[in-house]
Structures are given as structure tokens and as C-alpha cells.
Amino acid sequence: MKYDIPHFVIKNNLQKSKQTNVYFGDVVTPEVLKDVCKRITDLDNYTYEYVDDEYTDDFLDPTYNKGRMALLHYKDEVMYISFSEKDINGRNSSVQSVPTAFNLFFSNTYKNKKLYYYFLNVEGNPETDYHVLIYRLMKTIGFHFLNDEVLQHKIVPFSSIEDIMFNRKINSGKNKSNNSTYITKSTVRNYDIYGKTYGANKYETSLICYALSILAKKEQRITLYEVLEQDLKELPKSSLNVINGMGVIRVVPTDLQLEKKAFEENNSLRSPRYIYNLLNKLGKKHCAMCGCEIPEIIQGAHIWPVALIKKQGHISFEDKLQHATNGDNGLWLCENHHKLFDQNIILITHSGNITFSKSLSTENETFLSNITTFKQIPNEIMTPQFVQYLDLRNKAI
Ligand SMILES: [Zn+2]
Structure with missing residues (x-):
């Protein structure tokens, strides 16, 4: 009409x-x-x-x-x-x-x-x-x-995905609780969104998905991991329909059953909830031992290892899963440092000093010393619970 x-x-x-x-x-x-x-x-x-x-x-x-x-x-x-x-x-x-x-x-x-x-x-x-x-x-x-x-300020649209990531970083510096959604890179061209689906968070997650869908260049790939929160594991249908309609983002729903199964079957847990909690605590992916920021090789490394958590007889399955996904039970490490840490060739002391195994040859120790540019875990990471996990790890070595 x-x-x-x-x-x-x-x-x-x-x-x-x-x-x-x-x-x-x-x-x-x-x-x-x-x-x-x-x-x-x-x-x-x-x-x-x-x-x-x-x-x-x-x-x-x-x-x-x-x-x-x-x-x-x-x-x-x-x-x-x-x-x-x-x-x-x-x-x-x-x-x-x-x-x-x-x-x-x-x-x-x-x-x-x-x-x-x-x-x-x-x-x-x-x-x-x-x-x-x-x-x-x-x-x-x-x-x-x-x-x-x-408004006092002119509203300027974002120009790229990086532009949004950069601004989220500024936001997060000022107020941690503002971070309900994280955008991170898994490779140079692959972006991952870790989005919460509960309460007000679902609105922000939806908007970020819409904006990224519009800003994505042809070669950029985006995955949305819906992060478990309370009983909600998915964004509202209407939002998912729009995200799918825009046709850019691959949506990976989380499921507690799947997470439990993965925990039972593997000793290296790749849970979106764990990654989300690490992003929440540690910020952007960067190796805590050398500062490397190449997204392809940065991983979440458990302090109290999943294999050890699973061996505990006196705690419930739910508590074990909680320890395995706790943001205090981890660090970002590059693949080299992750492996060296898992093999206990590199160690972290109760006070956060990064040290090397006594059994190393002088040449290898020199090499490790050269690639391990950080000698100490920063204070803000050394929360009481992080130190507890360190102690549990070191006790078992
Ligand atoms: Zn490293």
C-alpha cells in the first residue's frame, strides 16, 4: 500500500x-x-x-x-x-x-x-x-x-573485525565484568566468538555476530561458540535465524553432555567454556613464557592437568569438570612452551618463578633460557586459586 x-x-x-x-x-x-x-x-x-x-x-x-x-x-x-x-x-x-x-x-x-x-x-x-x-x-x-x-560523542561505525577487537580490549581494561563476549583469533583468517547466551549477554552476543557478519571479508572465517550458562545453551531462535540468514558465521552450540563425554574420554580438554574462562582471566591469547601472539600456536594449558584431576577419588564428577574448566587453572602458552611445561622441563614455582628442570644439559638450558623471555608469572595472574593449582601440580611431580 x-x-x-x-x-x-x-x-x-x-x-x-x-x-x-x-x-x-x-x-x-x-x-x-x-x-x-x-x-x-x-x-x-x-x-x-x-x-x-x-x-x-x-x-x-x-x-x-x-x-x-x-x-x-x-x-x-x-x-x-x-x-x-x-x-x-x-x-x-x-x-x-x-x-x-x-x-x-x-x-x-x-x-x-x-x-x-x-x-x-x-x-x-x-x-x-x-x-x-x-x-x-x-x-x-x-x-x-x-x-x-x-549524546556528547558522535557514533562511528566499526571499520573491521580488528577494530571491534581493539575496542573490546580497551573496554575490558576498564571493567572486567563488561566482557560477556570475546572475539579471538584461532588463525590469521579465522575468528572465534565466545558468546554467552544468558540474560543481557545474549543481546550483546547477537549484535557482535551481526556486526562481524557484515564486516567479514571474503577470506575471513568466523565461528561462534555458544558458552554454557545456566541451562541455556543456545541463543534465542530469532537471533540464530538471523545469524544463519546472514550466512557468514558457523555456530557451534555447547552441550553439557558433550563436554562431560569429552572430559571422560580425553586428557586434553578443548572446552569452549574453558577457553572463555581463560579469555576472561588472561585476556588476549599470548604465551605467558615468551609473549608469542601467533594465534595458530597459542593454546590453553592446564596447571593442574586434566589427567591428574580425573584420578582424584574423593571429588565428584561435576567438581572435576569444574576444575578442568576453571579459568584459574590455566595459562596461554605457545605450542613449544605448552609441551615443555607438560613434560615438566619448564616449571613454575609456588611464587610464580619460571624455572627449568635440573636434568637439562647446559646447552639445552641456554637454549630454553633464550626462548623463555619471561622469568616470572605476572602478579595479577597469581590469584590464590591459581597458586593452589600450582601447588597441586608441583606436589604431583
Ligand atoms: Zn612461548
Whole structure:
């Protein structure tokens, strides 16, 4: 249908409207609509209708207002406009509706469509590092910001996957808890996303996947490892559909049964949860003994080895798996140092000194000394639990 006058169609019920008695029309008022209309079409004249859950057309499903959206029809264009919360504080607020809005936008096959975001009268702090990251991801995946003059900083889209990785690193330096999703390299061209799927984390994981799908160059390969959290092992279906629809990312779901089986059958556990916990504690992959950063040869090395954990008679299977995937029970090591450490040719003392086996010849010791540029495990890694694992390891040698 063609609209000669801009026309809004808006679902009035929010998810919890019945409990809160707050309806979308209370926050997205005709005045707000007027401003939105002017900014998009440059016209003052518009019509609008707030519709019930049951209402359905080519763009709206019979449900409540998912994605905090208004649809604006003008001529043969359809504008998806998603609105911020009024009060922007926690990670949940505002952000959770964004992937939903994008999912609805992406899933509709209508060609002449655009995606917008509008800040309602903002209270709180809309410009934490975390929010800025989200805005930049949004801009990267095609959101147009209608009134970003309410922010102090201009929103710049990301230019590459490396650009996102670099900015996440800056974020993580300031506040560790901000890291719910990690992007890391397994080879020069292969990127791995370790994404949590629970609570607010799933929104961030979804957005990062969308942005990486858009930014990936032809030769770059991306894998998403969904990291187990509580009982949820997968992103919401709607997000997975979009990720699959974009056709760039290979999704590897995690499964507790598979993880248990891998733990039972192998002494070198390659669990996404373990890698995630190491990224969370140690940051970017780099060898703790020589600083090597070549992703192809950096591995997670257990301090208390999986083989020894499995031999413990007095602890439950669940606890064993917990020790095997604990971020304190590991270091990033290059393949050389990993092997040397596993063979107890290189040792780490209770106080974190990196030393060599007494049985080495002088030549070999000199060689090891040359390739082992770090002599000490950094203090921030030497947490009490890390030291406990060191003691358990050293006791067994
Ligand atoms: Zn190394």
C-alpha cells in the first residue's frame, strides 16, 4: 500500500504493560512521533494508529510490541524505528530491544525498508563505554540514529573485525565484568566468538555476530561458540535465524553432555567454556613464557592437568569438570612452551618463578633460557586459586 501522508502503526502493548500499566503510547507520544516524522520525511503532517496485540499486517506479527518499535509508512517506504528506554542505566535497559528490532527488520523480505533508532528524553547515563560499544555495533549493522545529538560523542561505525577487537580490549581494561563476549583469533583468517547466551549477554552476543557478519571479508572465517550458562545453551531462535540468514558465521552450540563425554574420554580438554574462562582471566591469547601472539600456536594449558584431576577419588564428577574448566587453572602458552611445561622441563614455582628442570644439559638450558623471555608469572595472574593449582601440580611431580 502507498501512503501519501506519513503513517505510523504502533503496537501499544509492551511485554509487561498489563502489570506496569505503562503502554507504548505513554512514552512514544504524538509529539515524539511528530519529531520522528519531521526528521525522516521533513514533513509535519502525519497520521498514526496504536494497535492491539492481535493486529497483524505484512510487517507486524500478532504479538506485543517487540523491539520497542513504531513502523512508519511513507510512499512505498517502510521505516522501522526502535526507541530507547527513558531511563538508560543497566546493561539490560535499551539494549535488549535492539537485536529484536534488527531481527524483525532483517527477517522481512520487503526491499524498501530502513532501520532507525530514536533516543527518548534520556535520563541516566546513556554513554558508558558499554553503551557506546552497543551504539557503534548498531551503526555498523545499519541503524540510523535520528537524534544522536543528545549524546556528547558522535557514533562511528566499526571499520573491521580488528577494530571491534581493539575496542573490546580497551573496554575490558576498564571493567572486567563488561566482557560477556570475546572475539579471538584461532588463525590469521579465522575468528572465534565466545558468546554467552544468558540474560543481557545474549543481546550483546547477537549484535557482535551481526556486526562481524557484515564486516567479514571474503577470506575471513568466523565461528561462534555458544558458552554454557545456566541451562541455556543456545541463543534465542530469532537471533540464530538471523545469524544463519546472514550466512557468514558457523555456530557451534555447547552441550553439557558433550563436554562431560569429552572430559571422560580425553586428557586434553578443548572446552569452549574453558577457553572463555581463560579469555576472561588472561585476556588476549599470548604465551605467558615468551609473549608469542601467533594465534595458530597459542593454546590453553592446564596447571593442574586434566589427567591428574580425573584420578582424584574423593571429588565428584561435576567438581572435576569444574576444575578442568576453571579459568584459574590455566595459562596461554605457545605450542613449544605448552609441551615443555607438560613434560615438566619448564616449571613454575609456588611464587610464580619460571624455572627449568635440573636434568637439562647446559646447552639445552641456554637454549630454553633464550626462548623463555619471561622469568616470572605476572602478579595479577597469581590469584590464590591459581597458586593452589600450582601447588597441586608441583606436589604431583
Ligand atoms: Zn612461548
